[in-house]
Amino acid sequence: MSALFTSALAASAEAASGQHYPQGTLYVVATPIGNLADISLRALYVLGLVDAIACEDTRHTQALLRAYGIDKNAKQLIAVHQHNEAQAASTVIDHLRQGQRVAYVSDAGTPGISDPGARLVAALQHQQLRCIPLPGPSSVTTVLSAAGLVEDHPGGFVFSGFLPSKTGERDRAVVALAAETRAVVLLEAPHRIEALALALTSLGSRLVTVGRELTKQFEEIATMAASELPTWLAADANRLRGEFALVLHPMPPSTETTQDTRILKLLLAQLPLKTAVKLAADITGEPRNALYEEALTLKGAKEVGSEG
Structure with missing residues (x-):
């Protein structure tokens, strides 16, 4: 048990234990992006309360839990990461159908934004199972x-x-x-x-x-x-x-009127003229013929400038 967060665990129980935490529910828990002290009181309480924790990296999550003084054994941790997210969802669903509370955490921050978690939540929605988000840190x-x-x-x-x-x-x-x-x-x-x-x-x-x-x-x-x-x-x-x-x-508003030309210049620097014009038309919605004429002008000005 970590002594650093002993008072925080006590505070989390006092602040959050009176709320309702339904069984058969997935709790999507945001965890710190670096500073351990950024954990919320409700997150601490829920991580201690749940029957299992689905996580992106079980070793990383176990170390995080120990830092907070939360004791979970290896059997209570379920690996749900980028490469097995869809398949592991069935394991989580089984736990929920048994009436268990399950938390999901990514390695850092709010799950399902740039980290795994979205497929898991979508699978639960498809099965009409409940998901409760606990807001918190996000880069x-x-x-x-x-x-x-x-x-x-x-x-x-x-x-x-x-x-x-x-x-x-x-x-x-x-x-x-x-x-x-x-x-x-x-x-x-x-x-x-x-x-x-x-x-x-x-x-x-x-x-x-x-x-x-x-x-x-x-x-x-x-x-x-x-x-x-x-x-x-x-x-x-x-x-x-x-x-x-x-x-x-x-x-900046002052440069928006020349944005189509700017995009065309960027594309011309990387691609052949016709390809650049086609992509510029797709991106900006401007007529291809007009962009082609502008591209010829830009190409000509560049070549003249390089000769000088």
Whole structure:
């Protein structure tokens, strides 16, 4: 038993035990994204109450439970991860049909957003079984809250998560992001952050807020032009460590009128003219003939400039 959270466990029982926790129910529990103290009192109580815990990584979850002083044996942990989520759902359903309470946790944050959990919940809905969410930490809302987005642009934000790992697919995804006028939240792993930063440089002066190691001891949050992101990473080797959440800020209103041209330029830099025009038409909805004429003009201006 951990002594650090003894008082928190007592407080969780006092605060949450009087509520109703129906049997035969899945409790989707958000867990900290880094700082153990970010666990909620209700989450602590439910994790101790349930008969079984479905989890992305049983070893990781067992260590988390022990840190809080919650005792569950190995038989009470059910592995439900990205590679077995659909199949493992039947095991969880069996537990629920027996009237047991089951919690589901991912390795960090709110399940079912970028982590496993969505297929499990969908399977329960199909069987008309109950699911109760326990809100809590999420890297998405955490980085948004520190991005300083001003409410002068309609539409809220878009969550894109991890972009494709292959260079060509990632570059095409960034071109699509260039057409998105709303804020966009991205996630990235340390071994791929340099490649993402390089791809985002094509967005030029559009602002990006980078959240690294959010809620942890060496947390770092910075806002800069997308073109400056590789330089910022290279300035300190430690910046390549840890998990990343990024916010691509909304498109400034003054640049929206030239957005079609911007997308066309990005595509022309990566693709043959006809392919670039076709994709630009698909993305923007603009007439292909007009885009083709503009592409010829842009190509001609580039060639003249390179000769000079």
